[in-house]
Amino acid sequence: MANELSTLSPRMARAWYVACLSPELADGPIGRIVMGTPLVLFRGPDGAPAALLDRCAHRNVPLSIGRIVDQRLECAYHGWQYGPDGRCAKIPGLCGEADKEVRSVPCFPTREQDGLVWVYATADVEPEGKPFAVPSIGDGAVVTRRVVEVEAPLHPALENALDVPHTAVLHRGLFRGGKERRRIQAKVTRTAEGVQAEYLGEPRPEGLAAKILSPSGGVVVHFDRFIFPSIAQVEYRLGTDVHFLVNSICTPVSDILTRIHAVIAFRTRLPGWLVKLVLDPVATRIFRQDAFILKAQGGNLRRFGGEHYTSTSIDVLGLQIARLLRGSESGPPEEWTREIELEV
Numbered sequence: 001m002a003n004e005l006s007t008l009s010p011r012m013a014r015a016w017y018v019a020c021l022s023p024e025l026a027d028g029p030i031g032r033i034v035m036g037t038p039l040v041l042f043r044g045p046d047g048a049p050a051a052l053l054d055r056c057a058h059r060n061v062p063l064s065i066g067r068i069v070d071q072r073l074e075c076a077y078h079g080w081q082y083g084p085d086g087r088c089a090k091i092p093g094l095c096g097e098a099d100k101e102v103r104s105v106p107c108f109p110t111r112e113q114d115g116l117v118w119v120y121a122t123a124d125v126e127p128e129g130k131p132f133a134v135p136s137i138g139d140g141a142v143v144t145r146r147v148v149e150v151e152a153p154l155h156p157a158l159e160n161a162l163d164v165p166h167t168a169v170l171h172r173g174l175f176r177g178g179k180e181r182r183r184i185q186a187k188v189t190r191t192a193e194g195v196q197a198e199y200l201g202e203p204r205p206e207g208l209a210a211k212i213l214s215p216s217g218g219v220v221v222h223f224d225r226f227i228f229p230s231i232a233q234v235e236y237r238l239g240t241d242v243h244f245l246v247n248s249i250c251t252p253v254s255d256i257l258t259r260i261h262a263v264i265a266f267r268t269r270l271p272g273w274l275v276k277l278v279l280d281p282v283a284t285r286i287f288r289q290d291a292f293i294l295k296a297q298g299g300n301l302r303r304f305g306g307e308h309y310t311s312t313s314i315d316v317l318g319l320q321i322a323r324l325l326r327g328s329e330s331g332p333p334e335e336w337t338r339e340i341e342l343e344v
Contacts, residue, residue, distance in 0.1 A: 015229040016131040017251040019119040031064030040064040045071040050084030051108040051119045142272030146262040152294035157258040159318040161232035161248045162224040186340040194226040195320040243267045314342040
């Protein structure tokens with residue numbers, strides 16, 4: 001069945017996206033791009049993050065090359081100073097009032113939670129809802145983070161993170177790709193928050209990563225979830241000993257570039273430091289393989305002027321994600337559940 005998408009990157013402006021990690025926002029301002037909009041981020045007098053359009057109202061110089069003076073953001077050109085609300089608080093040499101509406105710059109709502117700085121992609125509005133809260137898998141879990149950029153639109157990046165069939169080919173030997181194939185069921189459920197696939201009867205993957213994590217095998221509990229607007233969540237339990245939860249929080253930088261903040265939590269019988277030592281090279285290689293294929297795919301999307309896809313039933317979540325992204329302005333989706341058969 002052919003898919004009828006016509007745009008590379010649906011724009012969901014009334015949504016929260018991660019702009020940076022909390023530690024990245026330290027003493028001075030930093031520049032970030034969210035959905036093609038240049039932003040400057042800095043900490044205000046109370047230490048809370050603020051985000052403004054990265055353009056001084058005076059002569060359009062990027063505010064991100066400025067500095068913090070008296071707990072305000074100062075432009076590097078003429079020294080205009082802005083508060084966290086975007087209003088101009090001081091103009092050196094001006095005897096009159098600095099605070100006038102025309103001297104303000106657009107202000108984007110921000111929230112800091114889970115070690116991430118979130119920005120609402122529409123300026124000067126009251127946000128709808130709250131940012132995604134990264135779930136915990138309980139006491140004793142080890143949490144690690146990765147930030148990667150892929151040269152691909154948002155939809156392909158999300159699909160890649162939740163796509164089972166490609167793992168046996170692109171990541172052969174690392175995650176799947178053994179000689180034996182087994183039929184399993186995917187129970188797909190669509191809700192107001194997104195879409196979820198639960199894989200039933202799945203054997204332990206044959207790749208190196210799974211053998212390290214669960215050498216004795218065990219029953220696999222596997223969920224893949226797309227959570228609106230831009231979170232890909234993968235959850236694995238192998239037997240009673242292993243629990244992995246990967247949240248890939250995607251930020252569309254532009255139509256052709258996506259930044260992914262991955263928050264990875266895991267519990268195993270092995271010490272956390274040992275698991276990280278062994279799995280980091282494997283995870284790095286997997287990320288590189290995905291980045292390579294997404295760059296190649298993204299290049300062809302631009303080369304041929306958009307998406308020309310043909311899909312089958314085992315493209316379990318890709319089409320559902322695309323439809324949810326395209327229908328984001330038309331209200332909550334219809335909820336349903338269906339089952340799909342595939343081989344792994």
